Amino acid sequence: MSESTITSRPPVQDREVLESLLKHRFFYGPSFEIYGGVSGLYDYGPAGCALQANIIDTWRKHFVLEEDMLEVDCPALTPYDVLKTSGHVDKFADWVSRDLATGEIFRADHLVEEVLESRLKGDKEARGVVESTDPAKEEKDKKRKKKVKETKAIKLDDETVAEYESILAQIDGYSGPQLGELMVKHKIVNPTTGGELEAPREFNLMFETAIGPSGQLKGYLRPETAQGQFLNFSKLLESNNSKMPFASASIGKSFRNEISPRAGLLRVREFLMAEVEHFVDPNDKSHARFDEIKDIRLRLWPMDVQAQGKTDISELSIGEAVSTGMIDNQTLGYFLARIYLFMIKIGIDPKRMRFRQHMANEMAHYAADCWDCELQSSYGWIECVGCADRSAYDLTVHSARTKEKLVVRQTLDEPVTVESFEVELQKKKFGPKFRKDAPKVEEFLLSRTECERENLAQELKDTGKIVFEVAGIDGKIELDSSFITIEKRTRVEHIREYTPNVIEPSFGIGRILYSLIEHSFWTRPEDAQRGVLSFPPTVSPTKVLVVPLSSNAEFTPIARELVSKLRRLGIQSKVDDSSASIGKRYARNDELGTPFGITIDFQTVKDGSLTIRERDSTKQVRGSQDEVLEALRSLIFDGVSWESGTSHLATFVSQDIE
Numbered sequence: 001m002s003e004s005t006i007t008s009r010p011p012v013q014d015r016e017v018l019e020s021l022l023k024h025r026f027f028y029g030p031s032f033e034i035y036g037g038v039s040g041l042y043d044y045g046p047a048g049c050a051l052q053a054n055i056i057d058t059w060r061k062h063f064v065l066e067e068d069m070l071e072v073d074c075p076a077l078t079p080y081d082v083l084k085t086s087g088h089v090d091k092f093a094d095w096v097s098r099d100l101a102t103g104e105i106f107r108a109d110h111l112v113e114e115v116l117e118s119r120l121k122g123d124k125e126a127r128g129v130v131e132s133t134d135p136a137k138e139e140k141d142k143k144r145k146k147k148v149k150e151t152k153a154i155k156l157d158d159e160t161v162a163e164y165e166s167i168l169a170q171i172d173g174y175s176g177p178q179l180g181e182l183m184v185k186h187k188i189v190n191p192t193t194g195g196e197l198e199a200p201r202e203f204n205l206m207f208e209t210a211i212g213p214s215g216q217l218k219g220y221l222r223p224e225t226a227q228g229q230f231l232n233f234s235k236l237l238e239s240n241n242s243k244m245p246f247a248s249a250s251i252g253k254s255f256r257n258e259i260s261p262r263a264g265l266l267r268v269r270e271f272l273m274a275e276v277e278h279f280v281d282p283n284d285k286s287h288a289r290f291d292e293i294k295d296i297r298l299r300l301w302p303m304d305v306q307a308q309g310k311t312d313i314s315e316l317s318i319g320e321a322v323s324t325g326m327i328d329n330q331t332l333g334y335f336l337a338r339i340y341l342f343m344i345k346i347g348i349d350p351k352r353m354r355f356r357q358h359m360a361n362e363m364a365h366y367a368a369d370c371w372d373c374e375l376q377s378s379y380g381w382i383e384c385v386g387c388a389d390r391s392a393y394d395l396t397v398h399s400a401r402t403k404e405k406l407v408v409r410q411t412l413d414e415p416v417t418v419e420s421f422e423v424e425l426q427k428k429k430f431g432p433k434f435r436k437d438a439p440k441v442e443e444f445l446l447s448r449t450e451c452e453r454e455n456l457a458q459e460l461k462d463t464g465k466i467v468f469e470v471a472g473i474d475g476k477i478e479l480d481s482s483f484i485t486i487e488k489r490t491r492v493e494h495i496r497e498y499t500p501n502v503i504e505p506s507f508g509i510g511r512i513l514y515s516l517i518e519h520s521f522w523t524r525p526e527d528a529q530r531g532v533l534s535f536p537p538t539v540s541p542t543k544v545l546v547v548p549l550s551s552n553a554e555f556t557p558i559a560r561e562l563v564s565k566l567r568r569l570g571i572q573s574k575v576d577d578s579s580a581s582i583g584k585r586y587a588r589n590d591e592l593g594t595p596f597g598i599t600i601d602f603q604t605v606k607d608g609s610l611t612i613r614e615r616d617s618t619k620q621v622r623g624s625q626d627e628v629l630e631a632l633r634s635l636i637f638d639g640v641s642w643e644s645g646t647s648h649l650a651t652f653v654s655q656d657i658e
């Protein structure tokens with residue numbers, strides 16, 4: 001699939017028609033439904049499972065095989081220590097506000113966003129501004145209006161409009177206290193009842209559990225698959241013959257106790273992730289294959305444009321974006337392009353895909369740069385892949401906590417002379433002075449960075465002592481030079497030891513799958529209820545539908561033989577020999593996204609010839625069995641277009657099929 005072969009379809013006009021199709025054809029549906037269901041949990045049916053499996057299969061070929069990545073599969077159950085060290089126990093939280101009267105809980109950033117958007121909408125109505133009539137947006141607004149009671153046509157002054165727009169453009173970057181201030185300043189209350197809300201407080205999104213019967217080992221269901229890859233770094237490096245750079249990959253379920261799961265598969269509590277951790281030398285983030293992708297043009301929304309409250313998208317080549325510094329480095333740029341190519345391969349509409357850079361206050365403090373691949377659907381622009389340069393953070397914290405060296409040792413071609421500040425402790429004096437805290441103080445001093453050592457050396461020189469604090473020990477500690485010396489020394493090194501940086505593309509498969517469904521959905525012009533899902537053959541749940549014209553017994557062995565030949569070609573097919581009319585059977589399979597149909601009729605019995613039907617155009621051609629099979633093979637595996645793949649076959653006009 002290339003960009004030029006993807007048909008850009010109008011946004012979904014009526015989500016209910018699509019939702020009814022997805023339910024009816026059992027792509028997915030609420031889990032535990034006959035017990036009333038639990039929000040944010042979904043079961044995938046046969047069509048959804050096959051679609052998901054094909055997306056994953058394409059992902060594995062596109063990333064793991066193409067890039068020689070090392071795949072790992074690690075448990076979802078994760079001990080407390082791991083997630084404490086990674087920062088998830090303390091920081092993996094959203095801000096929530098509770099209605100004091102009803103107990104209803106709101107996610108603070110979503111609430112501020114919805115209320116301000118709705119006020120801006122009310123202002124536009126009051127000013128008589130006609131917005132673009134995007135039906136999907138209209139529907140979203142209608143629903144929001146119902147939910148957000150205060151949407152009224154009230155005119156705002158220009159300053160307030162500018163302020164709201166600026167807040168909305170930066171909504172992902174506010175801290176809890178800042179959201180609280182915004183709620184007070186802009187009088188944001190429970191939109192349905194008008195009730196007062198508590199100041200935002202943190203709510204950790206991880207599901208907590210105890211591992212084993214004693215209840216002593218606290219654990220969590222992982223919120224991402226990444227940690228397993230970091231913890232296995234040394235084994236993976238060894239598997240890669242100690243060669244850098246390299247990438248690991250993992251596909252598995254992650255769990256987040258979302259505050260208000262909504263928008264179907266877009267915000268759920270258990271979802272499939274596919275993540276890559278690409279380990280790279282911090283001094284050289286170039287990519288060996290950058291030239292292959294440097295001319296690919298992406299729709300980019302950089303942080304400075306967002307900070308000005310603007311939504312202007314620049315269409316730039318990756319080469320330009322990296323050379324101007326908009327994208328931090330080649331490896332990050334390389335992965336953004338590879339994400340784009342993957343999306344195109346599975347049939348995502350490039351016009352409904354953009355890359356949004358995280359703003360400085362939204363990015364984790366350690367991240368060098370971060371971009372989200374956002375896909376547009378009737379729910380708006382949704383982050384479907386996050387791609388971050390996480391620097392050396394993860395390996396450094398796990399290494400510090402476990403004392404396992406998670407580093408690369410590189411033999412240098414030429415030895416180098418290195419100058420550094422070295423700390424020497426008179427350990428015999430630490431015991432009597434600090435007693436049980438001595439190891440903590442020693443560890444603190446020995447684990448200072450080069451820059452901190454330099455500062456301490458200066459302090460010692462200037463004042464004859466150093467003064468510092470150590471976490472877990474009360475009060476300030478003072479040490480003079482009889483306890484510690486810090487001196488600049490020179491040594492010759494033959495080995496360079498470094499902690500690699502990590503570039504992490506992180507895919508939410510459910511969000512991608514749902515966006516793909518919307519980008520592929522349309523209804524036949526003659527009947528708005530007749531839905532079609534135009535998946536590319538690579539990901540469609542079934543590739544070929546075999547349709548005997550009637551229940552005539554002569555058709556059965558032909559169908560059986562055909563299916564077995566298709567199977568040998570690696571083409572997955574289904575026979576539909578139900579009593580429904582052929583038109584109905586095709587319509588059913590259009591809803592399932594099956595790209596091709598083969599009809600067996602009385603002519604087949606006579607001369608073995610068959611017809612192939614193409615889902616989107618409903619065109620049909622006729623040929624011998626060998627011709628039909630060869631045409632299907634090239635249509636499905638070689639990405640050949642219908643016109644060129646079947647031009648040598650006779651056009652077939654059926655009387656009663658459609």
Ligand SMILES: Nc1ncnc2c1ncn2[C@@H]1O[C@H](COP(=O)(O)OP(=O)(O)OP(=O)(O)O)[C@@H](O)[C@H]1O
Binds near residue numbers: 265385386511512
């Ligand atoms: N609750 C969820 N339901 C479905 N997919 C999710 C959910 N949370 C995250 N994802 C997917 O996992 C990917 C990587 O997760 P990441 O931590 O970057 O998301 P996030 O920034 O927390 O998302 P959001 O801000 O939308 O909650 C996302 O791009 C998305 O596709």
